[in-house]
Structures are given as C-alpha cells and as structure tokens.
Amino acid sequence: MLVEAGHYALALALGLSLIQFGVPLWGARVNDPVLMNVAPPAAIAVFICVLASFLALTAAYVTSDFSVLNVVENSHSTKPMIYKISGVWGNHEGSMLLWILILTLFGAVVAGARRSVPLRLRANTLGVQAAVTVAFLLFILTTSNPFTRVVPAPLEGQDLNPLLQDLGLAIHPPLLYIGYVGFSITFAFACAALIDGRIDAVWARIVRPWTLGAWAFLTLGIAMGSYWAYYELGWGGWWFWDPVENASLMPWLAGTALVHSTVVMEKRDALKVWTILLAILTFSLSLLGTFLVRSGVLTSVHSFAVDPERGIVILAILMIFIGGSLALFAWRAPMLQQGGIFAPVSREGVLVLNNLFLATACATVFIGTLYPLALESVTGEKISVGAPFFNFTFVPLMLPLLLLLPFGQTLAWKRGNFLGTAQRLYAVIGIAILVTLAVYAFTLGGPVLAPLAIGLGMFLVLGSLNEILTRSWAKGSNLSAALRRARGLPRSAWGTSLAHAGVGLTVIGIAATAWNAEELGILKVGDTLSAGPYQVKLERVVPRAEANYRDEVATLLVSSGGRELGHVETMKRIYVTRNMPTTEAGIMTFGLSQVYASIGEIQADGSVGLHLFYKPFVLLIWLGAVVMAAGGALSLSDRRLRVGAPVRAKGLQAMPAPAE
Amino acid sequence: MVIWIVLLVMTAAAVMAVLWPLSRHESAAAGDDPNTEFYRQQIAEIERDRARGMLMPEEAESAKAEAARRLIRAGASADAAAYAVGEPALRRRRAVSALALSLVPILAVAVYGAYGSPHLPVARPAPQAKAADGIDLAAAVGQIEAHLAKSPEDGKGWDIIAPVYLRMGRVNDAVNAYATALRLLGRDANRLTNYGEALVLAQSGIVTAQAKAAFDEAIKLDGSSPRARFYLAQAAAQDGQTDKARAEYTSLLASAPANAPWVPVVKDQLARLDGTAPAQDSPMPDAAAIQGMVDGLASRLASQGGSAEEWTRLMRSYMVLGQRDKAQDAARRARQALAKDGAGLQMVDAMAQDLQLTDDATKP
Structure with missing residues (x-):
C-alpha cells in the first residue's frame, strides 16, 4: 500500500506542478498578488508529494518488496543495508526520482524565502521551475515509472550492478544532482528576469548563493566520480575524457564562468545579458548531460537500461527548454537595461577574459564530445576523439587562464594598474620560478614540461596566499594588527583565495602524474614487483565469501628500501546473483602519494597477473577540488551586501551612469 | 479499502x-518590498563599513550616492506596480x-x-531457510577460511573445505579448492575424482572435457574407482555413444559389491539408456523440485525475457532433465529473444554446440 500511495503522490505532484506553473505566471502577467502567492504553497506541496513518493520507494527497497519491478531489478535481500538504500538511486528510474526530489526541494526553498525575493520574481521563478518539474514528472511517470509492479512477485531480486555497490555510489549521484539541479534554479531565475524584463543587483544577490552552491556541489560530485572511477574501475586513471565525464565537465565550465560573471553583475551592475545567457546555457548543458547519459547514445556505467523511447522523450524535453529559453532570450534580452562600461585593465576586465576562456574551453569539450556522435549518426563512421584532442585544445586554453588568474585576483575593480599588480606579485613569481628550477634540477632527465606545470601550480597557490597577505598586512604594521585585519576580511575574499589555491593544488597533482611509475607482472606466491620506490611481494591468494559476493584475494606486502610498510589487498570479486566479475584495486596511501595494485587473471598454477602503479601526489588532484568547493562554500556563507567600492578618479566624474 | x-x-x-493561499485576502505590504529593502540595507552596510574603517570616507560617500540613486529608481517602479483588485x-x-x-x-x-495497481499486495521475502546445522556450518567454514587466509599453502585445509563448499552450494569455490588441493598435495585418484565431480556439478551435470580429463587421469591412477567410471560412462552417454556407455555401466554393475549404495543410480541410468524407463517415470530424488525451478525460469524468460546466461542455463537444465526437445525449443526461443544481442547469440550457439543441439535446432 505504501508503494501505491507513493505512486499516487507522484501523480498528484504532476497536477500540482501544473498549477504551480500556470497560476503564478498568470498572476504576474495580470499583476494579481493573490494568484502570485499560490506559487509558494504549491511548490511546498509538490515537494512533499515527491518526498513521500521517494520515501515510499526507499521503504520498498529497505524491506525488499519484490512486487516492485524496480526493486527486483536492482536489489537483493542479502545486499547490505547501505546499498539497499543507495540502490534506490543506483538505477535509471530511481535516479530520475532523486533528480525531481532535489528539483522540488530547491523550489520549496525558494518558496520559503519570502523576505528576500520580490513577489513577482518569486512567482515567475517558481512558475518556470514548475515547468521543468512537469516535464520530468511526465517523463518518469510515462516512460520510467519506478513503481511498476510485477505479478507474481519473484522470490529474489537480481541484485545491483556490482560496480555500483560501493560507497561512491551512495555519495556521487546526490552531489552531482544537487549541482545540476541547483543550476536549474539559476535557470528559472534567469527566465523569470527575462519574462519580467527586469534584472538588477537584487537579482544578482538572490542568484549568487544558488550559483555558488550548485557549483560547489558539482565540483565535489565530479571529483567524487573521478576518484570512484580511479579506485573502482581498476585502470588507475582518474580522468578519461570519456563522453560521460565530459557531460559533467561542460556544465562545470559554464557554471564556473557563471559564478564569475555574477560577481561582476552584483558588484558593478554589468554583464547582465551575458550572465543571463550563461545561466541558460549552464542548465542546458546539464540537461544535455542527462540526455547523453540516459538516452543510450553512450554506453557506460551510467546508462543503466538503454531504451530509445526514453532518449526521444529526453531529447524533446531538451529541445523545449533549450529552444524555449533561448527564444525567450532573443526576444527579451534587448529590452534589458544594459549595465555600465568598464576599462579593459580592471578586475571586471580580467573576469570577462576568464569568461571568454572558459566559454571557449567549454565549446571545445562540446565539440570533442558531440562531433563523433554526430558523425556516427550521419555517416555511420566511428571515430574516437580522446585524450590527444583535448590535450591539444583544452589544455592550451586553460594555461593562459591559469597564468592570468593571480593577476586578476590582485587587480582592483573598475580601473586597475597592470604593472602595479605585477609588482605585488614579484615575490610570488620569483618563488614559482625557483620551485620550477628546483624540481627540474632534482628530476634531471625526467619529464620537461611537468616542472613548469608544478611551477604554475605553485604560482596559483602562492598568488592566492599573497592576496590575503597583502590585503591584511600593510608595510610597517605589526603581526597582531595584520591578523586582525585578516580576520576582518570578508569571507568571500577568503573563499576566493581558497578556491583559487584549490585550482593550484589540482594543477600540481595533475603535473605530478608525469612521474607515475607503472609495472606489469605475473607473480607466484613469494615473487616481488616494484614500481617507483616501492616493492610489493605476493604473500598469498585466498578465496573469501560475503553475503552477496565472493572474492579471490591477493595479499601484498608493501615495502620500500627493505622496510616493510604494511599489507594491501587487491581482489577479483564475483557477484553471485549477476555472476559478474569486478576488480577491487588495493591502494596504500603515503602522505599524498599512493601505491595502487590491481589484480589481473589468476592462472591455473596459482600465479596471478598484477598491475602495479606508484602515483606521487595523486591525492592533490581531488584534494584541490575539495578545497575549491570549500572556497565556494565559504564565499556562499558571506551574505554581506557588496558594493564595488568605487573610487572617484579626479574631479567630479561620477560613476559611469548605467545607460537608461 | x-x-x-x-x-x-x-x-x-x-x-x-x-x-x-487563494482564500487569504491580504495585500502585499508596500513597506516590505524586498527591492527597496535591499538598497536600504546596502546603505546601512556602507555606513557600518565606514565606521569600521573598511572604506575611505570619500569611497563611502560615492557608494552611498550610487545606492541611493538605485533606491529611488526601485521605489518608483514599485509605486507604478499597482496591484489588481476588484471584480x-x-x-x-x-x-x-x-x-x-x-x-x-x-x-x-x-x-x-x-499506471497504478492499487490491489496488489506487498511481497515480503521469505526468511532464508536455514539448515538445522546452518549456523554451525557457516561458523566452521569461516574458521577454516580464516585459517587458510593465514596459511594458504595448507593443502589439507583445502581438501577439507572443498566438500563443505559443495554442500553449501558454492560449487565454483569447491572447484577452486579442489584445484588448489591438487596443486599442493599432488594428484591422487580420489582427489581427482572429487575435482571432476565438482566440475560436473558446476556445469549442471554436463561432463565437460576438463572434467573428463580429470576422471581419465583418476582411472589411470586407480582403475577401480567406481565414481570416475560412472562419470566417464555418463560422458559417453552425453556424447551420444550409447553402446559404450551401456558397456561401461554394465561392467560397473558387475564389479559392484553387493550392498554398494550407488547401484540403484547406475541401474537407473542404464534403464534410461535402454529406453525402458523414461525420465518422467523414474525421477531422481529431487527431480520434481528441479523441474519446478526450471519451469519457473522458463516462464519468467518467456514473459520478461532475460540475459544470455539465463537462456543457456535453461537449455542446459532441460538437457540434464533429459528433455532434449524442450532444450531445442529453448534454444530457438533464445535466438529470437536475443536477436539483437550479438554476444548473447554467440553464447547460445556455443551452448547449443556443446549440448549437440545444433543439427536439429537450426532446422525450422
């Protein structure tokens, strides 16, 4: 009965979302506050309905109710409880339900923000957001219903895809979805501004936390997904330029640009139209990601059940929203008030440059991802666009952006002085060059470009520190005064520096992959294999059994220079129900570096194939992403009203008045 | 209800x-307009910043002037938006x-x-049926496994745990355990026969080439091993060499001690070969249960479809039950169901070949 009530709640949510879509928009059009005020309770009611239905599905998973098809296909009564719960979103239907749940949750949050969001803006935003909800509810109810029942109920389920039985699955999709869906709120705000023909600093202030929050979660989600692929797929790589990864990278790039352009808009009341366009594009790319991953165009861990019908429905949703919002943009954008003009050498000038680079990089990834698909569907020819393409296009676009970053961070708003800025960075540049030379000398004969990249990373990290330092420490002032000033700095300044330092850490981590060591071997018990400064000795190979899988465990003794450091286990795992093998990598962490062992075939004579990696500083890649997200969160927590402190140049010249 | x-x-x-919300007739209070409120707060913030020394006085002045200008603009637009009232x-x-x-x-x-189905009841999974000694057995296995994890070169341990695995239904583990024991303790007839038997069980009763090799080696080491001879006879029967199989069974019976427990089984097999006792008339002890499971699998595959592994399992199960025509029928349906799945088709064809169904199955 619970399952049926959940199903019915989903159907109720559809009707309520239609009301939430039509009535507030109508109210805003005829200027009727009562109709506009229908939006918040409707949004909250929709959220409660979807939450009820999500909980009903979760209950079906937890109690292993095998009369529900979705549970049969993705669960098993012997599965550990955590994977029973995470299995709810470990499949197509459930993950779409989670998508809608987060979407409606955010709608309810916007509905609750009575004090800060103007009535009309709120009504329009919730109306647009309800349109998205309606589309996805229709999609899930008609083509991917998680509440379909089976008669008679089978006695046992078919278990969850073994690759997904992992803590990573419990965390990665919710993080990524919060990111994707957070951008849907930004999108709804952008459309609302277009409908109303009004966009100002108030709008920017309201949108800022959504953009920053969505961006931070997306950053974490991508990093988590990357780490998960690294340790679960057993290939030892952390990024493959796989179309599914690119599908999440594109909204991230656009979102990063959006985060920066919103700052310009809030502080300087400029870049309005561009910000609106970016908001629309970011969400469009999120939708495109969903389409690529869920339609069966691509095959991967994520394309659970491939069904062409679903692909067509998602494609239709995609076209309606992207086409509709861009048409709205083309129609209304010229009517928006344009913001001020500004000098090229200034904080905002550099931020525009940042936007250009990020948008171009995003376009590069877009082409690299979609061109092979388009070519295949038109001519049937299969080409593979992989790492070489992206190394030659994406990386050169990122390098100048990263080089400019510390300068931009140091430049003043409105009109900056490039030479003065460079002077403030002399020390940082010097240290970065020294580090590069030191690394180069230390690893003479090794990779040539990697020390340069390490230097770049150091430049970013130190440049961020320098920013905090110079802002809090004036010449001649003592330490306690500097500390006081540093504490007094706005949290958004700290957040900015932290996030940019995170970028630097990731760059260093990526550069360090040039010193990876990798070794392949077939080992008998007692044999050793070495990679980099570490040796492993195969101690034994034994079977082990758990409730729903069996392992062949290879235990390795890790040592370095004759010193024993501990044991690490890598295993071939067979999930009994699906009879599907997976490889569990054995990872041992030393500081920020890792030794990564992956078991291969087990031969008849008891010897095993082993793939051993030494990965120096590999953890920095993900640590950097976490620091970036932390910076975003810190900046998000800063709810001060910001004014781009304008400095009068000379005489009576006022601020450039916005063109009216 | x-x-x-x-x-x-x-x-x-x-x-x-x-x-x-439709029933509430309050009109939005004008003073609460977040637009004008925003600029008021902004001006207050500038004041606070100036007081704390974060802003220079002239900076604060011009910032305040800017915010005030926007406040006036926002106020004007709020006034213009008179709310609709009346009929x-x-x-x-x-x-x-x-x-x-x-x-x-x-x-x-x-x-x-x-889409809903309000009348369907909830299905609760049946509690796992535990054997009377189920818990003890699991604990014992856990102990042996822990011991083997510490000293994996202990062949005796593998020899002990293998039949336990078999009894628990963990057939593949049993195969591995016997293989390890063979490697560590050497190849003797009994162990080879056990290994072969586990291999046969892992393939649902089909004596594969690998299993046959094990039995052959066992016979070479100890010609009298009745189990190895029995399985070799079965292999012959499955290969269609009925005469050879019959001769083997007969000689096995002739050499049997009077009270050997396996005599009825051999007689049964012999009778089946002669056609005097069809499979249905002399069911194996739990044939009914197996038949039930196989029928369940068949109906599920027919109604919902399934993977290539499931189809091949069905084909093999029918062969073990001696229902060759049904196995052929299953192969035909599997080909239809998996028409779009190249790898699946290959698996089905390979299995059909193994089971020697191909000749008939390809005929319409």
Whole structure:
C-alpha cells in the first residue's frame, strides 16, 4: 500500500506542478498578488508529494518488496543495508526520482524565502521551475515509472550492478544532482528576469548563493566520480575524457564562468545579458548531460537500461527548454537595461577574459564530445576523439587562464594598474620560478614540461596566499594588527583565495602524474614487483565469501628500501546473483602519494597477473577540488551586501551612469 | 479499502494547498518590498563599513550616492506596480479555485489509473531457510577460511573445505579448492575424482572435457574407482555413444559389491539408456523440485525475457532433465529473444554446440 500511495503522490505532484506553473505566471502577467502567492504553497506541496513518493520507494527497497519491478531489478535481500538504500538511486528510474526530489526541494526553498525575493520574481521563478518539474514528472511517470509492479512477485531480486555497490555510489549521484539541479534554479531565475524584463543587483544577490552552491556541489560530485572511477574501475586513471565525464565537465565550465560573471553583475551592475545567457546555457548543458547519459547514445556505467523511447522523450524535453529559453532570450534580452562600461585593465576586465576562456574551453569539450556522435549518426563512421584532442585544445586554453588568474585576483575593480599588480606579485613569481628550477634540477632527465606545470601550480597557490597577505598586512604594521585585519576580511575574499589555491593544488597533482611509475607482472606466491620506490611481494591468494559476493584475494606486502610498510589487498570479486566479475584495486596511501595494485587473471598454477602503479601526489588532484568547493562554500556563507567600492578618479566624474 | 481512503485524504490535502493561499485576502505590504529593502540595507552596510574603517570616507560617500540613486529608481517602479483588485480579480480567483478542484484530482486519478495497481499486495521475502546445522556450518567454514587466509599453502585445509563448499552450494569455490588441493598435495585418484565431480556439478551435470580429463587421469591412477567410471560412462552417454556407455555401466554393475549404495543410480541410468524407463517415470530424488525451478525460469524468460546466461542455463537444465526437445525449443526461443544481442547469440550457439543441439535446432 505504501508503494501505491507513493505512486499516487507522484501523480498528484504532476497536477500540482501544473498549477504551480500556470497560476503564478498568470498572476504576474495580470499583476494579481493573490494568484502570485499560490506559487509558494504549491511548490511546498509538490515537494512533499515527491518526498513521500521517494520515501515510499526507499521503504520498498529497505524491506525488499519484490512486487516492485524496480526493486527486483536492482536489489537483493542479502545486499547490505547501505546499498539497499543507495540502490534506490543506483538505477535509471530511481535516479530520475532523486533528480525531481532535489528539483522540488530547491523550489520549496525558494518558496520559503519570502523576505528576500520580490513577489513577482518569486512567482515567475517558481512558475518556470514548475515547468521543468512537469516535464520530468511526465517523463518518469510515462516512460520510467519506478513503481511498476510485477505479478507474481519473484522470490529474489537480481541484485545491483556490482560496480555500483560501493560507497561512491551512495555519495556521487546526490552531489552531482544537487549541482545540476541547483543550476536549474539559476535557470528559472534567469527566465523569470527575462519574462519580467527586469534584472538588477537584487537579482544578482538572490542568484549568487544558488550559483555558488550548485557549483560547489558539482565540483565535489565530479571529483567524487573521478576518484570512484580511479579506485573502482581498476585502470588507475582518474580522468578519461570519456563522453560521460565530459557531460559533467561542460556544465562545470559554464557554471564556473557563471559564478564569475555574477560577481561582476552584483558588484558593478554589468554583464547582465551575458550572465543571463550563461545561466541558460549552464542548465542546458546539464540537461544535455542527462540526455547523453540516459538516452543510450553512450554506453557506460551510467546508462543503466538503454531504451530509445526514453532518449526521444529526453531529447524533446531538451529541445523545449533549450529552444524555449533561448527564444525567450532573443526576444527579451534587448529590452534589458544594459549595465555600465568598464576599462579593459580592471578586475571586471580580467573576469570577462576568464569568461571568454572558459566559454571557449567549454565549446571545445562540446565539440570533442558531440562531433563523433554526430558523425556516427550521419555517416555511420566511428571515430574516437580522446585524450590527444583535448590535450591539444583544452589544455592550451586553460594555461593562459591559469597564468592570468593571480593577476586578476590582485587587480582592483573598475580601473586597475597592470604593472602595479605585477609588482605585488614579484615575490610570488620569483618563488614559482625557483620551485620550477628546483624540481627540474632534482628530476634531471625526467619529464620537461611537468616542472613548469608544478611551477604554475605553485604560482596559483602562492598568488592566492599573497592576496590575503597583502590585503591584511600593510608595510610597517605589526603581526597582531595584520591578523586582525585578516580576520576582518570578508569571507568571500577568503573563499576566493581558497578556491583559487584549490585550482593550484589540482594543477600540481595533475603535473605530478608525469612521474607515475607503472609495472606489469605475473607473480607466484613469494615473487616481488616494484614500481617507483616501492616493492610489493605476493604473500598469498585466498578465496573469501560475503553475503552477496565472493572474492579471490591477493595479499601484498608493501615495502620500500627493505622496510616493510604494511599489507594491501587487491581482489577479483564475483557477484553471485549477476555472476559478474569486478576488480577491487588495493591502494596504500603515503602522505599524498599512493601505491595502487590491481589484480589481473589468476592462472591455473596459482600465479596471478598484477598491475602495479606508484602515483606521487595523486591525492592533490581531488584534494584541490575539495578545497575549491570549500572556497565556494565559504564565499556562499558571506551574505554581506557588496558594493564595488568605487573610487572617484579626479574631479567630479561620477560613476559611469548605467545607460537608461 | 484503506488504500482508497488514504488516496482520498492525499488528494484533499493537495487541493487545499492551492485553495488556502487563494482564500487569504491580504495585500502585499508596500513597506516590505524586498527591492527597496535591499538598497536600504546596502546603505546601512556602507555606513557600518565606514565606521569600521573598511572604506575611505570619500569611497563611502560615492557608494552611498550610487545606492541611493538605485533606491529611488526601485521605489518608483514599485509605486507604478499597482496591484489588481476588484471584480476581475475575484473572477480570476474563482477560476483558479475551480481549476485546482478539478485539474489536480482528475489528472492524478487519470495518471494513477493508467499506471497504478492499487490491489496488489506487498511481497515480503521469505526468511532464508536455514539448515538445522546452518549456523554451525557457516561458523566452521569461516574458521577454516580464516585459517587458510593465514596459511594458504595448507593443502589439507583445502581438501577439507572443498566438500563443505559443495554442500553449501558454492560449487565454483569447491572447484577452486579442489584445484588448489591438487596443486599442493599432488594428484591422487580420489582427489581427482572429487575435482571432476565438482566440475560436473558446476556445469549442471554436463561432463565437460576438463572434467573428463580429470576422471581419465583418476582411472589411470586407480582403475577401480567406481565414481570416475560412472562419470566417464555418463560422458559417453552425453556424447551420444550409447553402446559404450551401456558397456561401461554394465561392467560397473558387475564389479559392484553387493550392498554398494550407488547401484540403484547406475541401474537407473542404464534403464534410461535402454529406453525402458523414461525420465518422467523414474525421477531422481529431487527431480520434481528441479523441474519446478526450471519451469519457473522458463516462464519468467518467456514473459520478461532475460540475459544470455539465463537462456543457456535453461537449455542446459532441460538437457540434464533429459528433455532434449524442450532444450531445442529453448534454444530457438533464445535466438529470437536475443536477436539483437550479438554476444548473447554467440553464447547460445556455443551452448547449443556443446549440448549437440545444433543439427536439429537450426532446422525450422
């Protein structure tokens, strides 16, 4: 009965979302506050309905109710409880339900923000957001219903895809979805501004936390997904330029640009139209990601059940929203008030440059991802666009952006002085060059470009520190005064520096992959294999059994220079129900570096194939992403009203008045 | 019945969520306009920053002037937006009420009516049937496994755990355990026979080439091993060499001690070869249960489809049950069901070859 009530709640949510879509928009059009005020309770009611239905599905998973098809296909009564719960979103239907749940949750949050969001803006935003909800509810109810029942109920389920039985699955999709869906709120705000023909600093202030929050979660989600692929797929790589990864990278790039352009808009009341366009594009790319991953165009861990019908429905949703919002943009954008003009050498000038680079990089990834698909569907020819393409296009676009970053961070708003800025960075540049030379000398004969990249990373990290330092420490002032000033700095300044330092850490981590060591071997018990400064000795190979899988465990003794450091286990795992093998990598962490062992075939004579990696500083890649997200969160927590402190140049010249 | 009451209550609550804001006639208070409020707060913030020394006085002045200009603009636009009241507004509200009262329940009932199944009961998984000694057995296995994890070169341990695995239904583990024991303790006839037997069980009763090799080696080491001879006879029967199989069974019976427990099994097999006792008439001890499971698998595959592994399992199961025509039929249906799945088709074809179904199955 619970399952049926959940199903019915989903159907109720559809009707309520239609009301939430039509009535507030109508109210805003005829200027009727009562109709506009229908939006918040409707949004909250929709959220409660979807939450009820999500909980009903979760209950079906937890109690292993095998009369529900979705549970049969993705669960098993012997599965550990955590994977029973995470299995709810470990499949197509459930993950779409989670998508809608987060979407409606955010709608309810916007509905609750009575004090800060103007009535009309709120009504329009919730109306647009309800349109998205309606589309996805229709999609899930008609083509991917998680509440379909089976008669008679089978006695046992078919278990969850073994690759997904992992803590990573419990965390990665919710993080990524919060990111994707957070951008849907930004999108709804952008459309609302277009409908109303009004966009100002108030709008920017309201949108800022959504953009920053969505961006931070997306950053974490991508990093988590990357780490998960690294340790679960057993290939030892952390990024493959796989179309599914690119599908999440594109909204991230656009979102990063959006985060920066919103700052310009809030502080300087400029870049309005561009910000609106970016908001629309970011969400469009999120939708495109969903389409690529869920339609069966691509095959991967994520394309659970491939069904062409679903692909067509998602494609239709995609076209309606992207086409509709861009048409709205083309129609209304010229009517928006344009913001001020500004000098090229200034904080905002550099931020525009940042936007250009990020948008171009995003376009590069877009082409690299979609061109092979388009070519295949038109001519049937299969080409593979992989790492070489992206190394030659994406990386050169990122390098100048990263080089400019510390300068931009140091430049003043409105009109900056490039030479003065460079002077403030002399020390940082010097240290970065020294580090590069030191690394180069230390690893003479090794990779040539990697020390340069390490230097770049150091430049970013130190440049961020320098920013905090110079802002809090004036010449001649003592330490306690500097500390006081540093504490007094706005949290958004700290957040900015932290996030940019995170970028630097990731760059260093990526550069360090040039010193990876990798070794392949077939080992008998007692044999050793070495990679980099570490040796492993195969101690034994034994079977082990758990409730729903069996392992062949290879235990390795890790040592370095004759010193024993501990044991690490890598295993071939067979999930009994699906009879599907997976490889569990054995990872041992030393500081920020890792030794990564992956078991291969087990031969008849008891010897095993082993793939051993030494990965120096590999953890920095993900640590950097976490620091970036932390910076975003810190900046998000800063709810001060910001004014781009304008400095009068000379005489009576006022601020450039916005063109009216 | 209860379900309908629950759904009714849910519908009423949903409709109320829309009707409730419509019934409230407060108009938005002008002083609360977040637009003007924003600029007021901004001006106050600038004042605070100046007081704390974060802003230079002249910076603060010009910032304040800018914010004030925007405040005035925002105030002007707020005044212009006079809210609609009066008769048309009332009519609109009635229209929305009517819409909420009709659209929400009708749509919900229509959608739920199309996809829901309110009468289906909840299925609870049956508690796992535990053997009387189930817990002890699991504990014992755990102990042996822990011991083997510490000293994996202990062949005796593998020899002990292998039959336990077999009894627990962990056939593949049993195969591995016997293989390890063979490697560590050497190849003797009994162990080889056990290994072969596990291999046969892992393949649902088919004596594979690998298993046959094990039995052959066992016979070479100890010609009298009745189990190895029995399985070799079965292999012959499965290969279609009926005469050879019959001769083997007969000689096995001739050499059997009077009270050997396996004599009835051999007689049974012999009878089946002669055709005097069809499979249905002399069922193996739990043949009915196996038949039930196989039928369940068959009906599920017929109604919902399934993977290539499941289809091949079905084909093999029919062969073990001696129902060759059904196995052929399963192969035919598997080909239809997996028509789009190249790898799956290959698996089915390979299995059909193994089971020697190909000649007949390819004929229409």
